[in-house]
Amino acid sequence: xxxxxxxxxxxxxxxxxxxxxxxLLAAARGLVSATGGNVGVIVLGRDGxxxxxxxxxxxxxxxxDDPQLSTYAPETYVAALGELLAAERPRALLIGATSIGWxxxxxxxxxxxxxxxxxxxxxMDGEGDLRVTASFYGGKMLAECRVTGxxxxxxxxxxxxxxxxxxxxxxxxIRTLAAPLQPGAIAFEQWILPQAxxxxxxxxxxxxxxxxxxxxxxxxELAESLAQALGGAVCASRPVVDQGWLPATRQVGKSGMTVKxxxxxxxxxxxxxxxxxxxxxxxxxxxxxxxxxAPIFDVAHYGAELDILDLLPALTExxxxxxx
Amino acid sequence: MNIAVVVxxxxxxxEPLEIAPCxxxxxxxxxxxxxxxxxxxxxxxxLLLKEAGGGTVTVVALDSGDVDNTLYTAAAKGAxxxxxxxxxxxxxxxxxxxxxxxAEAVKPLGADLVxxxxxxxxxxxxxxPPFLAAAMGLPYVGVIRGVRAATETGAVIVCxxxxxxxxxxxxxxxxxxLGILGADQPPRxxxxxxxxxxxxxAQLSECEAAAPQREPLVxxxxxxxxxxxxxxxxxxxxxxxxAARIADILSAKGLVK
Ligand SMILES: Cc1cc2nc3c(=O)[nH]c(=O)nc-3n(C[C@H](O)[C@H](O)[C@H](O)COP(=O)(O)OP(=O)(O)OC[C@H]3O[C@@H](n4cnc5c(N)ncnc54)[C@H](O)[C@@H]3O)c2cc1C
Ligand SMILES: Nc1ncnc2c1ncn2[C@@H]1O[C@H](COP(=O)(O)O)[C@@H](O)[C@H]1O
Numbered sequence: 001x002x003x004x005x006x007x008x009x010x011x012x013x014x015x016x017x018x019x020x021x022x023x024l025l026a027a028a029r030g031l032v033s034a035t036g037g038n039v040g041v042i043v044l045g046r047d048g049x050x051x052x053x054x055x056x057x058x059x060x061x062x063x064x065d066d067p068q069l070s071t072y073a074p075e076t077y078v079a080a081l082g083e084l085l086a087a088e089r090p091r092a093l094l095i096g097a098t099s100i101g102w103x104x105x106x107x108x109x110x111x112x113x114x115x116x117x118x119x120x121x122x123x124m125d126g127e128g129d130l131r132v133t134a135s136f137y138g139g140k141m142l143a144e145c146r147v148t149g150x151x152x153x154x155x156x157x158x159x160x161x162x163x164x165x166x167x168x169x170x171x172x173x174i175r176t177l178a179a180p181l182q183p184g185a186i187a188f189e190q191w192i193l194p195q196a197x198x199x200x201x202x203x204x205x206x207x208x209x210x211x212x213x214x215x216x217x218x219x220x221e222l223a224e225s226l227a228q229a230l231g232g233a234v235c236a237s238r239p240v241v242d243q244g245w246l247p248a249t250r251q252v253g254k255s256g257m258t259v260k261x262x263x264x265x266x267x268x269x270x271x272x273x274x275x276x277x278x279x280x281x282x283x284x285x286x287x288x289x290x291x292x293x294a295p296i297f298d299v300a301h302y303g304a305e306l307d308i309l310d311l312l313p314a315l316t317e318x319x320x321x322x323x324x
Numbered sequence: 325m326n327i328a329v330v331v332x333x334x335x336x337x338x339e340p341l342e343i344a345p346c347x348x349x350x351x352x353x354x355x356x357x358x359x360x361x362x363x364x365x366x367x368x369x370x371l372l373l374k375e376a377g378g379g380t381v382t383v384v385a386l387d388s389g390d391v392d393n394t395l396y397t398a399a400a401k402g403a404x405x406x407x408x409x410x411x412x413x414x415x416x417x418x419x420x421x422x423x424x425x426x427a428e429a430v431k432p433l434g435a436d437l438v439x440x441x442x443x444x445x446x447x448x449x450x451x452x453p454p455f456l457a458a459a460m461g462l463p464y465v466g467v468i469r470g471v472r473a474a475t476e477t478g479a480v481i482v483c484x485x486x487x488x489x490x491x492x493x494x495x496x497x498x499x500x501x502l503g504i505l506g507a508d509q510p511p512r513x514x515x516x517x518x519x520x521x522x523x524x525x526a527q528l529s530e531c532e533a534a535a536p537q538r539e540p541l542v543x544x545x546x547x548x549x550x551x552x553x554x555x556x557x558x559x560x561x562x563x564x565x566x567a568a569r570i571a572d573i574l575s576a577k578g579l580v581k
């Protein structure tokens with residue numbers, strides 16, 4: 001245990017270790033390589049043994065195999081983390097900006113009155129302070145921050161660090177909590193899986209994705225026509241699904257699907273980090289947006305500063321002409 | 325069910341963001357403000373719950389941006405009471421200060437349920453809803469799409485979003501605070517005439533924030549626009565020209581069959 005130690009919260013859903021956990025481990029390793037200290041990964045509610053080998057970038061796997069933690073609830077997670085942080089006094093706790101992270105990171109920071117940075121994309125040591133770069137304003141601005149207090153609670157943007165994949169032999173430490181956990185006001189009941197039957201966008205080579213720029217429901221047809229000409233499917237950013245113009249199974253991003261098509265059209269999509277999370281892996285991205293500063297152009301291969309309502313019919317026509 | 329909805333104003337990202345001369349903040353004078361999107365969903369969810377099961381909806385906002393218009397719009401949509409929190413000093417620099425100030429106004433309402441948008445794009449060193457929950461000593465869960473009353477009183481059933489369009493069904497005993505990402509239905513539209521009418525008829529009560537400004541625990545050294553590693557090759561020309569270029573590119577890659 002040292003004041004340079006960095007802790008990482010693992011996320012395991014069902015039997016799967018979330019990719020963000022390995023990214024957090026990479027970030028933590030990068031930090032301790034400059035300062036010394038250990039990397040510990042925290043596993044809540046299971047024994048962790050099944051994932052120990054993939055979390056080899058950690059020095060220690062700290063396990064709380066308490067049945068109260070076997071399903072997620074903010075109160076029990078925060079109680080466990082609060083107790084651990086008080087005992088360990090690490091330099092930082094890294095948590096992914098996931099559904100669970102968005103609850104737990106701020107709640108832990110509030111409980112400990114500890115500094116919190118959300119949207120972290122770079123984490124460095126700077127003469128004893130933490131130097132953190134974080135993305136905000138929908139990915140349109142970066143803040144270079146200095147964090148002095150410990151532990152710093154850092155909520156890390158998924159996809160910002162190359163996953164640490166070294167095989168290792170981290171020691172598993174089974175811990176029990178001093179204060180027994182009480183069930184709180186928030187109780188998990190069941191998983192609700194998406195309804196089968198709709199198009200599975202993860203299986204398509206060509207995706208025509210539309211965002212708020214499509215403006216109204218009637219315009220979705222324009223994207224359908226292009227998708228048809230290319231033998232692909234239409235998908236969307238969150239606001240289009242929120243409006244009920246397409247089903248939730250077509251949403252790409254943090255709470256939607258992660259897709260890796262050969263071709264991804266991003267049409268009238270600003271490219272917020274939560275959207276990029278789901279489409280960064282596409283082979284070819286073509287973005288069209290009336291705002292030349294839209295962050296989507298940072299991940300696109302080709303871009304055009306045009307109105308999609310004008311371009312879509314012209315593009316469908318041009319593709320159909322090629323097909324002859 | 326008596327519901328409090330906390331709303332905040334954020335810069336509209338449609339407008340270009342300008343960095344203030346200090347170099348560590350956005351020039352807020354150059355920005356135009358809109359209601360934070362997930363707060364709009366929080367309001368919609370509150371109105372849907374009231375329509376389904378009765379009760380009241382009270383909307384609470386810190387005085388910043390074009391907040392009166394936001395509050396009267398909420399009244400036009402069906403909110404019962406409006407509270408504006410005025411501040412002697414500048415808008416809070418830290419979400420912890422904002423949370424303390426909202427807590428002062430929301431606590432006396434004794435609401436069964438407090439709804440807040442889960443995220444605001446201008447928050448860097450905090451997230452208002454869980455900080456508010458901590459300030460009020462209430463349980464919190466966020467990233468919620470959809471809330472309904474449970475069959476027993478004193479509880480709601482919510483859906484919490486996970487990747488892959490998967491949701492967790494979660495039971496929440498009240499009182500509690502929820503961080504809303506999406507309502508069960510898209511936020512309703514109200515015509516301007518109804519908003520104007522609400523400006524005449526709706527009661528807007530004001531209270532003054534007492535909580536002192538907290539020093540932020542995180543200091544911004546500078547703001548920079550993102551410098552992409554690789555930027556898209558921009559295709560210029562008319563729609564027809566760009567369409568033809570894209571068709572050529574796709575055809576060369578064997579993507580047009
Ligand atoms: C916990 C959490 C989870 C989330 N999960 C997801 C997710 O899974 N997927 C997701 O997409 N988002 C998700 N979001 C939301 C995300 O933060 C953004 O709000 C969302 O991606 C924005 O969608 P958009 O780009 O369509 O809309 P906007 O950001 O409003 O962008 C619209 C764009 O269209 C352009 N435009 C407007 N009109 C035209 C036109 N006629 N022609 C061309 N361009 C035009 C504008 O310049 C603008 O860039 C999540 C947020 C949170 C907090
Ligand atoms: N986020 C998720 N998405 C889909 N299925 C899940 C998710 N989390 C858990 N499951 C499944 O739900 C069941 C119970 O999960 P758990 O309670 O987390 O062990 C298992 O069959 C998991 O595979």
